[in-house]
Amino acid sequence: MSPGLASNSQFSTRSVIVALREGVPHDQLEDYFGHHSRASSNIIRLQINDPVDGFPPIFYATARNDDRIIHLFARHGADVNSSFGHPPIPLLAFAVLHAKTIAAETTLCVATLLSLGAEAAAFPRAFFSPFQRDLPETGPEEDELDDMDDPRRAWCRGLDLRGRIAETLNLTQRYHLDKSARLAKPTDRQRQIAQRNHCEALFGVPYFMIGQMAATDMLKDNFLHYMLRRQFQPMVMVFAGPSGHGKTELARRLGALLNLELHVSDCTIVARENELFGPRKPYIGAEEGTPLNNFLARKNGQRCIVFLDEFEKTTQEVWNALLIPFDKGEYQDRRTLKTVNCSKTIWIMATNALDEDIMQFCEKNEGVFDQDDPFKRELLLDDLTEAMKDKFKELFKPPLTGRISAFIPFLPFSPPETYVGAHKYLLELMGEVRRPVNTSFGEEEQLLGDINLKVRQDASVCSILSQGYDPELGIRSLKKVVREKVATQLDSVYMATQGTIVEGQGMQDYEVYAYNNRIKIKPV
Incomplete structure (x- = not known):
């Protein structure tokens, strides 16, 4: 650990900044912040936004171009809408421009800042909407910049700075800015529920996905409903849609953002119960257990994610074996025969069995992609999920279907x-x-x-x-x-x-x- 970050020393934002400049690793910063936050819950928050040499500390964190460090600062109260200078340049613009300074990509950091609440409104809309156009070398034309009266955009009135932004603001960054401007902001109550369940990062999931706004919206809504009701049954979801459209990626992002351990089971090789969970005592192999059995036993009573990939390749025997874990939130460890509490497990069944139905629905109902008409889009998505449920019941039978919390459709890309x-x-x-x-x-x-x-x-x-x-x-x-x-x-x-x-x-x-x-x- 850097000498200035000794855990027995008093917390100092300046020491953190010096360590950042020296290239201190993320894990050492995590240890330092963790030690002082345990010692006093407010000591870091009282200092984390105090300027160091004129700059808000999170600017130094962003300059490291490491999304983990940005998350660490934000988690301890750093303001992702900070700015510096006259007129003040917002942190988000600094993250974009910093790519040219360090000759490296900063796109992940830009997405991370947006996911943490940085306001896309810091940029004139013509810079990112529509995102799928080439920006002129000097930036948008003057007649397009009809929102420059907002003081948050005063930094962008200079032609030179506009040209630098146009040069560095890439397509993916424009896409995330456009998405952020369109996304409904969480209500105070939604944030309160998420905070009480340590799931604030749930609102940031869309910024790490391409498309699939319907899927991320439904995931968020179902999560919030589940936490509001304090349900003591597992959350069981079906991710359905064509291959290569983000089912596995969304599960991984959810686990990473919420700091939940994820277990992936390949169902293409699972036809019998003991291939998924393992044989019970005293049968041969019971003492070893399967990866899924051992994962559930290790995560007894803890929130975690189980991703059952290509679930359509399983059989009725496997479906029956899942009924009790899905319904009662209990599971019997095959090695010890002890009951395991899996009531907090998030089960995700990914399947391609509904692909044709989803593709045909989207071809007939293009409004399902229309972000500008949310009411019509919501009605169409309701129709789609009902059709998915009916098809799933036909394929996988009513007992399993009745235990599903949510059907999440993954649509073709626009x-x-x-x-x-x-x-x-x-x-x-x-x-x-x-x-x-x-x-x-x-x-x-x-x-x-x-x-x-x-x-x-x-x-x-x-x-x-x-x-x-x-x-x-x-x-x-x-x-x-x-x-x-x-x-x-x-x-x-x-x-x-x-x-x-x-x-x-x-x-x-x-x-x-x-x-x-x-x-x-x-x-x-």
Whole structure:
């Protein structure tokens, strides 16, 4: 631990800032904050927003470009709507601009700040709505900036700063800003219920998903209802929709944001009860248990998530075995025959068995995608979930269906959402090729590296890439397209450059751009 962060010393925001500048790891900061918050619950909150050398402390946290550190500061009372300077620049704008300073992606930090309550209204709307267009190099035209009277946007009146924002504000960031401006803010009562159950991060789930607004809304509403009623039965949900549209991702994000341990069971290999839970004593193998049996026993009485993937591959025997855990919140450990309390377990059954019904419904009812008509959209979603319930009952029988708390539909991506899906894999590629060149033989070898891959007119580029979207394959189809149309071409351009590949050669700039409905790459 950094000397300035010794746990036996008095809490000091300045010491934390010094440690941040020195690169102290996240876990040491977590230990330091945890020690002092246990000693006195208010000591950190009283100081966490006091400026250090003129800057609010959370600016230093954001400068580290580590979403975990931002979460840590916010959890202890740091204001994610802080600003500094004259006119004051909001933290959200700083996070966007900081990408150019450190020559690295800050998109995850921008999403994290929005998920924690940073206001998209700090930006003029023309910067992000519609998100699926290319921003002019100097920023939006003057006649589009009709909301500049708001003092929160005074920082953005200078033409130079607008150009810098337009240069760094990427497609995914614009998407999250647009989403934030559209999302209904939690009511005081919703926040109160979530806080009492340590689930405040529930409201941030949409910022880590592409599309699936219906799914994240339903998940939030069902969670809040469950916590309000203080139910002592497990929460049992069905995630249904075509492969590659976020079922597993939503479960993982939910677990990560709520700090809940997640267990995934692959149901493609489960046809009998003992394949899921294991044989009972005295049968052979009972003393070992299965991964699911041992997970439930270890999480006895604790909140956790069990994700049953490809549930349609199971059998009636497995469905019957789940009735008591789903209904009574009890489970018998196969190793010890002791009763395990699983009343706080969140069960998620993911299935593709309803894909055709969901796809056909969406084709006939395009209003289910309409964010601008929430009343019509809600009625259509009600119709869809009722149809899903009927189909599930037909396939999996009434006893199991009667124990389901919620049916959550995952819809095909809209055309603008496919742009964001393509951009997701562009960002991944940019991170891969930014790593330093390593000419060592073996696993550490990295001959393609030290590349700063820039995407000019990212909406046009992603529009071309999104043409490869396959609703049956989901977002994975876009990963394949990015590899074929961008990564392979980058390899060719890189290898066509004269000179041997050496370590420490410095960063080289390459530009991705759209030309005649094709993707092009060139060194710059």
